Amino acid sequence: MTEPVTSHATTTTTVPPAAVNGSAPPQPPAQAAPRRRRRMGTKISGMRIALIAGIVALILILIFIIQNAHTVSISFLGAHLHLSLAVALLLAAIAGALVMAAAGTARITELRQVMRRDRRKSEAR
Secondary structure (H helix, E strand, O other): OOOOOOOOOOOOOOOOOOOOOOOOOOOOOOOOOOOOOOOOOOHHHHHHHHHHHHHHHHHHHHHHHHHOOOEEEEEEOOEEEEEEHHHHHHHHHHHHHHHHHHHHHHHHHHHHHHHHHHHHHHHHO
């Protein structure tokens, strides 16, 4: 009869340090930390954050207007105006935002038309 061979000697392996050239033996994978459940945001919490951000932005704009209250002379296409510097800069920023919004809307419309055309071509095949 043969008996199973059992070894009572325990083997321990040590991992050598990383080499200077960056080649190191593969490390055993670390145990992943337990995942935390993310809290779900609600519509009301998002609205509250947006409201707080809006109030902060209005306070900053109010400070900007108060600090830049002196009058400047503006000439544009033959029109001559005397406005507060802050109002003039805010109007310029609003005009720039409107121009960018118009350009973005035109690009989105163009992309939708291309997608619609490609979808019709693929359905026709």
